[in-house]
Amino acid sequence: MTGAGVDALLGQALKHLDESRTDAAADLARKALEQDRTSVGAWRILALAAETSGDLAGALSAYEGALALDPGDGALLKGLARIALDLGMAPVADAFSRRALAGNPDDAEAVCLLSRALAGQGQGDGAVEVLSTHLTQRPESPEAWNALGVLVADRGDLASAQTFFDEALRLAPSLTPARFNAANLLMTQGETGRALAALEQIPQTGLSPRDRATLVFSRACAHLRLGDLSQGWRDYAIRNDPGFPGSAEFDIPGRRWRPGEALKGSDLLLVGEQGLGDEVMFAGLIPELLDGPQAPASLALAVEPRLVSLFQRSFPGVPVTSHATQETGGRKVRRLSTASDEGGRTGAWAPMADLLPDLRPSISAFPDRDRFLEADPGQVRTWRDWLATEAPGLRVGLLWKSGLMSGSRNNAFAPFEAWAPVLGSPGVTFVNLQYGDCTGEIAFARDALGVKIRTPVGLDLKQDLEGVSALSSALDLVIGVSNASFNLAAACGTPAWLVTAPDAWTTLGAATYPWYPRVRMFASRTFGDWEVVLQSVADALGARVAG
Numbered sequence: 001m002t003g004a005g006v007d008a009l010l011g012q013a014l015k016h017l018d019e020s021r022t023d024a025a026a027d028l029a030r031k032a033l034e035q036d037r038t039s040v041g042a043w044r045i046l047a048l049a050a051e052t053s054g055d056l057a058g059a060l061s062a063y064e065g066a067l068a069l070d071p072g073d074g075a076l077l078k079g080l081a082r083i084a085l086d087l088g089m090a091p092v093a094d095a096f097s098r099r100a101l102a103g104n105p106d107d108a109e110a111v112c113l114l115s116r117a118l119a120g121q122g123q124g125d126g127a128v129e130v131l132s133t134h135l136t137q138r139p140e141s142p143e144a145w146n147a148l149g150v151l152v153a154d155r156g157d158l159a160s161a162q163t164f165f166d167e168a169l170r171l172a173p174s175l176t177p178a179r180f181n182a183a184n185l186l187m188t189q190g191e192t193g194r195a196l197a198a199l200e201q202i203p204q205t206g207l208s209p210r211d212r213a214t215l216v217f218s219r220a221c222a223h224l225r226l227g228d229l230s231q232g233w234r235d236y237a238i239r240n241d242p243g244f245p246g247s248a249e250f251d252i253p254g255r256r257w258r259p260g261e262a263l264k265g266s267d268l269l270l271v272g273e274q275g276l277g278d279e280v281m282f283a284g285l286i287p288e289l290l291d292g293p294q295a296p297a298s299l300a301l302a303v304e305p306r307l308v309s310l311f312q313r314s315f316p317g318v319p320v321t322s323h324a325t326q327e328t329g330g331r332k333v334r335r336l337s338t339a340s341d342e343g344g345r346t347g348a349w350a351p352m353a354d355l356l357p358d359l360r361p362s363i364s365a366f367p368d369r370d371r372f373l374e375a376d377p378g379q380v381r382t383w384r385d386w387l388a389t390e391a392p393g394l395r396v397g398l399l400w401k402s403g404l405m406s407g408s409r410n411n412a413f414a415p416f417e418a419w420a421p422v423l424g425s426p427g428v429t430f431v432n433l434q435y436g437d438c439t440g441e442i443a444f445a446r447d448a449l450g451v452k453i454r455t456p457v458g459l460d461l462k463q464d465l466e467g468v469s470a471l472s473s474a475l476d477l478v479i480g481v482s483n484a485s486f487n488l489a490a491a492c493g494t495p496a497w498l499v500t501a502p503d504a505w506t507t508l509g510a511a512t513y514p515w516y517p518r519v520r521m522f523a524s525r526t527f528g529d530w531e532v533v534l535q536s537v538a539d540a541l542g543a544r545v546a547g
Helices: 003-018 022-035 040-053 056-069 074-086 090-103 108-120 124-137 142-154 158-171 176-188 192-200 209-225 229-240 276-291 305-314 352-359 377-390 407-412 416-423 439-449 465-474 484-491 530-546
Strands: 248-250 267-271 298-303 320-328 331-336 348-351 394-398 428-432 477-480 496-500 520-523
Touching: 003 022, 003 040, 022 040, 040 056, 040 074, 040 209, 056 074, 074 090, 074 108, 090 108, 108 124, 108 142, 124 142, 142 158, 142 176, 158 176, 176 192, 176 209, 192 209, 209 229, 229 352, 267 276, 267 352, 276 298, 276 305, 276 352, 276 484, 298 305, 305 320, 305 465, 348 352, 377 465, 394 465, 394 530, 416 439, 416 530, 465 484, 477 484, 477 530, 484 496, 496 530, 520 530
Parallel strands: 248 331, 267 298, 267 348, 298 320, 394 428, 394 477, 477 496, 496 520
Antiparallel strands: 320 331
16 A cells, blocks of 8 residues: 555544544554554554553553654653553653653643652652642643642642642633542532532533543532432443443453343342442342342352452352452453353343442432341450450440542541540540551550550451451441441441541432441531541540440
8 A cells, every 4th residue: 555545544543533433543543554564653543542442551552663663752752651650650651751851841741741650659749849840931831730739639738729720720711631620629628519510511522531431420429429319320330431540341251231121030140349348338239139129030249259258148048259350451350250150151240339220219228227247256256255355445446548548539538646536535445447557557546645556466457357347246336437347347237437528429418328327427528627527526435435
């Protein structure tokens, strides 16, 4: 094919790319490469099509192919930096963004990519400095103002973040990332209604699949936080869209069940999804699938391996296997761990939360019950014996952070120092239920507050979920944030108090916590008012001891 023929193919491919027809664009780019392997334009289109569709491995390969032909191309270097960030390879993104800046020091996108790469390596001050230096020289850069707003918001400085987003939107009123971030900032501050109105004004036309999925998910959280479960669950389906960051693809034998289909009479495999806490929370649907009016003819479960024995005890007679998630080319794929046993199954399967629109269409559809998981009775007795000798007074399990504490997630949890009023409650023995490295917090409680937090002997709080469930069941009370262990305690029926941020969608706009009706909520009304919230917890704990 002549050069003109290759150019014609690339012209058509670009048109498809502009119309978000990424598969067609990629096919034409491959045809061009069959004729001319040295076509940088064909490699570039193939890379952009793969990146847009979420095929990070394909995008990485195509960008590398193009860069080998044109090592100094800034757009290719920035593309590789973006892919590296999506793959969690911050040092690699750092190197590529610096190479792009070497060719064009004023490139705002490259500056923003470098700042993200630095932040991803724990160099937050350096990230801020890179953006600040750029803005000193180029104050008309809305992308840099927006990136600076994201950085300072993640560090808890919401007032400055608001100022920076406002400046970005003053310079570029239609800048979608800044509009999106400003709306999410409203959500963080507890102004969910205003946040939703702002999100709904952002057009989806022209957005990449990733940006569209992120927008729809934020909208879902806002609807759910306001108690609009009907629209909220519809938008929440985007969590498993290939474009949504961090989503998993399900490779499960059989036919996928779709919301709205009949459950009664079906053979259903329910598959755990998202994080461990989500699996436990969504498992509250299982009792109705066994005894409710829509009960399928047969039910099987595939859950996180650490939950298998707990679910087998809690739902006797239900086959329980485990799932496993592998990452291939930047994409998570969830499969059954016992694929050979299920390879011939012909029934339907569904991610757990796909049943929410049918079984939880409103707050009134959440059942009023004490528990749905059963801890090992023998282990419960063992932990009660341990508590009897180690923990005088009211025995309270304590949880204060998530396993993932980075970026904006930090804003959802109070700093450990803010727990001082709770920890100072007389007549209480605190027992550590927090998984992960807690040595610093436990030392602070001991040295600064004079409070000894008991650590359960011989219990791996992250891996041994049977032991965590049993210890929780032996305690008088659990106080903490909504992480995996808190969900286990609440699901086992332990009295539990939840400390939550103002934008937590799981509250569903209800006065009580719908997922676990016996849980008492202590929700902050505005961002950062942890002192008020935790003093309320301390007052309630004092009343509990006195009572």
